[in-house]
Amino acid sequence: MSDTNHAPDRRNFVTKAAAVVVGGLISVVAPVAGLFTVFDPLRRKSDTRGLVRVASLASLPESGEPRKFPVLDTLIDAWNKTENVPVGSVYLQKTGDNTVRVLNSVCPHLGCSVGYNASSHGYFCPCHRSSFALDGAIADPKSPSPRGMDELEAIVKDGEVWVKFQNFRKGSPDKIPV
Incomplete structure (x- = not known):
């Protein structure tokens, strides 16, 4: 038992x-x-935005005329990851066989969208009549813009244009990232 x-x-x-x-x-x-x-x-790194593919080098005219392209990036906000979000736009201009000039399409004065005028070979902001030369410098000394258009870093890799997209403080003569 x-x-x-x-x-x-x-x-x-x-x-x-x-x-x-x-x-x-x-x-x-x-x-x-x-x-x-x-x-x-x-x-995670606080700055998740590095180089962003914007366009192929072949899509730019050989004449050096600038073209406007949207910038699509992947945004990470806490636990959310969203791909192909429009974060801005840039003008790409072919300056050599394998080099480009990249200008942010936002006016440094108050943030209006700058357009390209092919007949005058320059940029024009319709909000306060700021005008810029082809290289982004202020074209008219009476322009209310405190600085020229913001040039961005770019590399050409395997026939693709990669841009370090960022915005800068508006209304300031200094190029201060925001």
Whole structure:
């Protein structure tokens, strides 16, 4: 009779030991996974925007006339990742066989969209009549713009134009990134 009393105790011991092990694992793994999720945005770089592919070099005219292109980037905001979001636009101008000039299409005066005027070979802001030369410099000394158009960094790699897109503070004579 003593043998039958020990058998259920052994079975209960194995069940209880398994429950303690599984419970222990759950109580450790779940909080650790939760901490990784909560602190995930802090592990990422704060500046996720680097070089963005804008266009192919072949899409630019050989004449050097600028063309306007949208800038589409991947935005990461905390836990959300959204691809191909329009973040602005730029003018690309072929300046050599493998070189380009990139100008932000926003007027440095108050942020209006600058247009290209092919007949005058320059840029024009319709909001306050700022005018800019083909290289982005202020064309009219009476222009209300405090500085020329903002030139951006770019590289040409494998026939593709990659731009480091960024905006700058409006109304300031200094080029201050925002």
